[in-house]
Amino acid sequence: MNDLDALRLMVKHFPGGLEVVALRIDKPAETLRKELGGAQGFKLGLSTAMMISELCIEARSEHCRAFVNVVTASSGGFVRLPVVEMREPACINKTVSDTVREMSDVTAATLLANADNNISDNDLKATLKEIGDAREALQKLERALITRNTQDKPGAVQTQSTQQWVREFDRAAA
Structure with missing residues (x-):
């Protein structure tokens, strides 16, 4: 990208x-x-x-x-994606599936890029795009798990550890 x-x-x-x-x-x-x-x-x-x-x-x-x-x-870093208010709770199974698919794309792009033992600019661009997509999928899965954990508490009461995870996630996304 x-x-x-x-x-x-x-x-x-x-x-x-x-x-x-x-x-x-x-x-x-x-x-x-x-x-x-x-x-x-x-x-x-x-x-x-x-x-x-x-x-x-x-x-x-x-x-x-x-x-x-x-x-x-381009400088080797990345920014954590923000917490996006979801219209409806994320499906854990779908976010896991999306993450696996994206990681599969990273694997395929990397193997294809390195097939000739030479990483061209185009190879690098294609592989980095797939890595970015995988980061996004992982971060959506992370947020879906935290959200689901909160929802599964009796009366949606967050424990202190859940509150800490949410604060860390939100702080990193800000």
């Missing part, structure tokens, strides 16, 4: 989508659409990217840290 891919994903999942983001950053929707699409003659500047990132993080929309993760991935 590159920076434009990340920003397109973030805008897509922002409440109201591209039109609302364009309005909030005071830019015509068609111009923003062309900038995000990489149309000839249109460039998305860093200040616009940062405004989009700040809007999405403030709204805590799904994939709101995708741009930040792409930027930090």
Whole structure:
């Protein structure tokens, strides 16, 4: 995933989508659409990217840290994904399945990239994209497990250890 891919994903999942983001950053929707699409003659500047990132993080929309993760991935780091308010509780089985699928994609991409004992720029790009997707799946699983643990307490009472996990998770996501 590159920076434009990340920003397109973030805008897509922002409440109201591209039109609302364009309005909030005071830019015509068609111009923003062309900038995000990489149309000839249109460039998305860093200040616009940062405004989009700040809007999405403030709204805590799904994939709101995708741009930040792409930027930090180039330096070997990553940013913990935010806690996203789920419309309905996450299915533990689905999040485990998604995690296994993403890890399988990491394995396949890595083996394919290293098949000729040479990691090209394209190989690296493809493999890092799969690793980012796997991180996201793992973090969703982590949050689903914490949420389920809380829900399974009598009267939804959180124990001190559960409260600590949630605080640590939320602090890391902030």
